[in-house]
Amino acid sequence: MALVISNGMNIFTYSNFYLALAVSLILLSVGSIIVFGLTLGIDFTGGSIMEVQYTESRPSTQDIQARLMDLELGSLQIQPVGEQNVLVRMKDIEENMHQEVLSLLGKEVQELRFESIGPVIGRELTKKTFLITVLSLLVLVSYIAFAFRKVTHPVHPWHWPLASLLALVFDLMVPLGVFALFGKLEGMELSIPVVVALLTVLGYSINNNIVVFDRVRENVFKNKGLGMQEVMNISIKQTLSRNLNTSLCTLFPVLAIFFFGGETLRAFSLVLGVGIVAGLYSSILLSPPFLLKMVDPSTRTQGQH
Structure with a gap:
């Protein structure tokens, strides 16, 4: 499966490797959380x-x-x-x-x-934080399902939110796994600002995915003679510079905060920075190949008739 990003460059030749790498990073992140744990700050423990x-x-x-x-x-x-x-x-x-x-x-x-x-407020914040995170995921996935409901072939309506959900899980778990490691090494604690960073990451992730998916949807209707793989090639090529520029322009200030912003903002900037990188990866190398794998094999290389 080859995805041409620019003339002479195929970065999806190894799309199976990119998918395997994403799954491996999720598993490593889960392992990091289990082994090192997430140290809760006073926002949650009181x-x-x-x-x-x-x-x-x-x-x-x-x-x-x-x-x-x-x-x-x-x-x-x-x-x-x-x-x-x-x-x-x-x-x-x-x-x-x-x-x-x-x-x-x-x-x-x-x-x-x-x-x-106080401990009572800490427990209440814990419950509300969990509820807000779950609701955010549901709202984001529901929005994708609603926005792409009219595309029924070659991609079914439920394919879009499923691919987005995988990207969201990746973008959530990888920062948490890195944070657990830094929590062990540097004593970082999970606090409200860290949760805000995670929710911001989810927003960036879904935005990057929508940019790509929207162009795919547009090109599906414009290029019915092309196979889905080629349509996705064109779409990624058209949106790559936009996603790269947006992510890098956000990442540079976050890195400045991490290195020079002081101890108070260090955990926040760490999670946000790792999440931005993870979101860029998932929007280009994770959700598009996963979406393509769910498409009817007969339409991957042949256009609609």
Whole structure:
């Protein structure tokens, strides 16, 4: 199966390999999530988080724990950040306890942020986040089914949303798998901004797929003498530069945020950046070949009569 992107270039000669690679990446991502897990932030578990910066030399983790050990802070976690900063995670605390913790950390400390979320709110956010993600997937797939309902040959109406769903699963699992790995290596936690990044990725993914599928639908009606494979060749060729430019123009600022935006935005930009790359891959090398495989073999190389 060859998909000509430009004169003399066939990148779908190995379309089976691209499909196998996508499935392998999904399985690796699932394995990463199972092995490393997704560390939930206080948005979902409830608790308090404080980030401070030492104006002088930063004490060791053991020293900070010793200063706070007499306070009832629940499961206390100390995480050094950069050269001078420290993240302190603890149970949900009141303002008077907040001030006591701050004073025990030392006079040379400058507080950068403090967030506190109760356990009830954390559980409610968890349920709402799961519901929003599922609803988003259903809405996106339903929209594809509605938008392409009039194309009945050679592609059946249910083929379009099925190919889109595979792309969405790929674009969701790959960033989560990479995030699980970084969570293990760098202590990244799943938070509301990360969920926002994932939902943004789904939006980018479906947009890229719609651009390609819409051109395929248009060319199906314009070129009834061509086989479906050739129609898809033409469609990918016509939309490739648009998808590349859109994805790269978004990716470059995201990379800048990842490297220079500070620790707070690092997890958000990681998920968004990986998702953009995954979305570009799925819109060109995953959903079109998968869609073509579902088409009646007799129409792949021969036009409609």
